[in-house]
Amino acid sequence: MPLICLASPKGGVGKTTLAANVADALRRRGRRVLSIDFDPQNTLRLHYGVALADGGGFVAGLPMRRDWRQLARPTAAGVALLPHGAIDLRGALGLAAALDRDPELLAAPMREILADPGLLVVADTAPGASQALSLLAPMAAMVVCVLLADATSAALLPEIDSGRFLGTGTLGALLDSRVRVVLNQVDPYSRLSRSAAETVARYLGPRLLGAVCRDEAVAEALASQRMLLDLAPHSRAAEDLREVAGSIEAALPPLPEAVPAAAGPLAWAAR
Numbered sequence: 001m002p003l004i005c006l007a008s009p010k011g012g013v014g015k016t017t018l019a020a021n022v023a024d025a026l027r028r029r030g031r032r033v034l035s036i037d038f039d040p041q042n043t044l045r046l047h048y049g050v051a052l053a054d055g056g057g058f059v060a061g062l063p064m065r066r067d068w069r070q071l072a073r074p075t076a077a078g079v080a081l082l083p084h085g086a087i088d089l090r091g092a093l094g095l096a097a098a099l100d101r102d103p104e105l106l107a108a109p110m111r112e113i114l115a116d117p118g119l120l121v122v123a124d125t126a127p128g129a130s131q132a133l134s135l136l137a138p139m140a141a142m143v144v145c146v147l148l149a150d151a152t153s154a155a156l157l158p159e160i161d162s163g164r165f166l167g168t169g170t171l172g173a174l175l176d177s178r179v180r181v182v183l184n185q186v187d188p189y190s191r192l193s194r195s196a197a198e199t200v201a202r203y204l205g206p207r208l209l210g211a212v213c214r215d216e217a218v219a220e221a222l223a224s225q226r227m228l229l230d231l232a233p234h235s236r237a238a239e240d241l242r243e244v245a246g247s248i249e250a251a252l253p254p255l256p257e258a259v260p261a262a263a264g265p266l267a268w269a270a271r
């Protein structure tokens with residue numbers, strides 16, 4: 001049932017990479033996991049080996065209120081995947097207007113998905129504030145905000161404090177307590193990276209969930225359409241990722257033991 005949203009006020013920080021690999025790490029911890037892509041860039045699927053030309057996803061069926069449980073797909077990683085689906089500019093504008101008029105188009109299928117008590121849902125989102133994020137954040141058990149160990153990310157800490165990127169006005173502030181931060185691409189051999197990471201860690205205290213080092217194995221895993229823990233289980237980044245997944249799990253309310261769903265596309269048993 002718990003929803004974990006990967007988000008960030010900043011683009012290109014590793015949200016999608018961590019969404020895919022955290023989902024895999026949680027699956028390896030015995031959870032039944034569904035990974036959903038809420039970013040129109042539609043790139044989460046690439047981590048799971050979905051063909052480039054395959055533009056299928058939930059977005060095309062949104063106006064028809066299709067059941068998302070039927071749209072999820074099995075992946076070689078053992079995580080169920082619901083891609084965003086390909087969308088052009090006209091489609092994106094139409095979708096934004098439709099969601100503005102009727103947020104239930106997205107909220108209702110999400111509630112159905114989250115009603116499955118043994119399912120852990122990991123959602124990737126677009127950079128910055130988005131309609132999807134402001135709808136999802138109130139449903140989320142945790143928003144994992146990804147930052148880099150650099151000056152821009154340090155400058156964005158007040159934005160995270162205010163929760164503004166999660167929603168407007170009071171909503172952002174209300175959701176602030178669910179935000180945890182992961183620092184990504186930390187370079188332990190760079191003075192600047194180390195110093196930025198230390199500054200962020202001091203500022204955030206226990207809200208910092210963990211850090212993942214910069215490691216070429218992460219990009220290699222995407223290039224070979226495999227999960228990091230599969231391709232390079234002994235890499236430094238893999239070690240960091242396992243720790244982050246453990247911290248996420250520890251911070252969540254206790255989950256029922258992984259019980260496979262009775263039938264249907266979400267019926268993957270934890271391995």
Ligand SMILES: Nc1ncnc2c1ncn2[C@@H]1O[C@H](COP(=O)(O)OP(=O)(O)OP(=O)(O)O)[C@@H](O)[C@H]1O
Pocket residue numbers: 010011012013014015016017018039041125126127184185186212213214215216218219222237
């Ligand atoms: N720990 C890491 N070490 C090395 N490379 C990394 C690491 N994390 C992510 N990357 C690389 O950084 C790039 C950006 O990652 P990703 O696409 O996941 O970012 P994003 O935050 O989802 O971007 P966007 O804001 O566009 O959605 C990718 O090339 C990815 O392979």
Ligand SMILES: [Mg+2]
Pocket residue numbers: 015016017039041043124125
């Ligand atoms: Mg992304």
